[in-house]
Amino acid sequence: MSGEFQAICDIGEDTLVICDNCGYATNIEVCECPTKDILNEEVEVEKELLYTPNVGTIQDLYNQYEISPDSTVKTLIYKVDDKFYAFLIRGDRELNETKIMKLFKTQEVIMATPEEDEAITHAKVGFAGPIDLDIPVVIDYEVLSMKNFLVGANKTDYHYIHVNLRDFSYDMVADIRNICESDSCPHCGGNLHFKKGIEVGNTFKLGTKYSEALGLYYADENNQLRPVVMGCYGIGVARILAAYVEQHHDDNGIIFTKELSPYDVSIVIVNMKDQEQVSLAEKIYEELHGNGISVLLDNRDLRVGVKFKDMDLIGIPVRITVGRKASEGIVEYKERENNEVIEIQSNKIINSIIHS
Ligand SMILES: [Zn+2]
Structure with missing residues (x-):
């Protein structure tokens, strides 16, 4: 089993997702999002091109056109193993690069440069959209239940409104976004909250990758040679101290317990x-x-x-x-x-x- 040991601490670099109900706790990087189908009975209308000059962000759209971020879909272009893909998530969500790495079984996930983005969309950065885009499109599960949403039009200063899934083609549906505190627990449906954490230890299951490479075998009860299953474990000694001091101090300094104090x-x-x-x-x-x-x-x-x-x-x-x-x-x-x-x-x- 691979796992992280996290000390909850406000200055931590990791965001932890914790369920109030079932105790599920994980790093946001790997936290799965709920993928339950949401029934959306909104009537689909025809898409329309909307002139949106001076709009650079989702917030500008809201300020100028009163289009709420949760009825927009943003198109993010990334290079995955030297090939470009468009990833579609709801406008107020964050793309999770770790999930994309897992999905494509690669470490090579890089956001397109502004030049690459413009070459692909034939528009300025900020106007990318899935309609008539000739790279593969991956949509987040949540987008499946959205209707009459806004997307970039691949045309500078234009967006499409009232877009529906029938208006463009997509190649894959996957969980590609960060979970939010407003989501429900993927295990029990309970309420989630976020905390900051410092990773102070970890365990990795290495499996037989290295034992096979190194020729580390044992004979089982039938005298058959089998590779040893390996694991490794790490404790961040300096991080434990840092996390402890953050958790146990007052205005005058550190408050050590007997176990951690350098002197009794x-x-x-x-x-x-x-x-x-x-x-x-x-x-x-x-x-x-x-x-x-x-x-x-x-x-x-x-x-x-x-x-x-x-x-x-x-x-x-x-x-x-x-x-x-x-x-x-x-x-x-x-x-x-x-x-x-x-x-x-x-x-x-x-x-x-x-x-x-
Ligand atoms: Zn739960």
């Missing part, structure tokens, strides 16, 4: 000139360290405010501050994720940390 405990000495403070801090350090706890001791001769700020920034989950009450063996205990400061006997806190 930090110790801050308030006044480096006070020998009692220094000795107690070093004693706590040694005891914790000796018991397998990783400790960062801040013994820099700096103002305590600066040290606190740095510790908050680094995000170590527990901070022990050794200050004025060092002579009584009392220290301050604070967890990074809350602001509560507790005064406690140093022996007590050492024990509690070692046994937690």
Whole structure:
């Protein structure tokens, strides 16, 4: 099984599609769109050529002619393996290049350049349409149920309105667009929502491609040689850290959990000139360290405010501050994720940390 492991995170580059109802979750690149036939009983009318100067975008059409984007079909010309194709999707949808790569079993899917586009349509970019176009046409499933829609006329400054499927020929119907939040879940019909994600791990099923090439075989129970089925797995260590920090921080810095923190405990000495403070801090350090706890001791001769700020920034989950009450063996205990400061006997806190 091939799969992605995604950490939900606003700065992520991937768009994840998540179903509220059945828990289906996938990357938008591979999310199938619902292909259920929608009954459209609108009466088909005759197509008409419409003069549309100064129209460059679907939004211009809406602003100037009040033609709603969902009753338009855009024609996008792409070069697939050195051959041009026109892809038709509803005007307010996005073409999904990954789906086209899968459909044609190729990695070579490139949008036509403006020059290529103009040579094919004999019109300026923005006026491409399927009528009398002499390259193969692929239409999205959704276009199948549309009626009386607008398309480019392959003539500069003109569109056709009231176009229907009978007005042009097409070679293929396929799922070629990105799913939208307004679509329903392709599995259960539930509501979808989008989230941003960072891919932090993945698994790939390689099958027998490499084992056959490398001659990696095993003998089965009948002593028949069979290729080993291979898989590979990846964990993005740096990405996990980046995603974690994005998910767990406040205005002062990182908030690490014990599992991810570079140190378990930090110790801050308030006044480096006070020998009692220094000795107690070093004693706590040694005891914790000796018991397998990783400790960062801040013994820099700096103002305590600066040290606190740095510790908050680094995000170590527990901070022990050794200050004025060092002579009584009392220290301050604070967890990074809350602001509560507790005064406690140093022996007590050492024990509690070692046994937690
Ligand atoms: Zn669902």
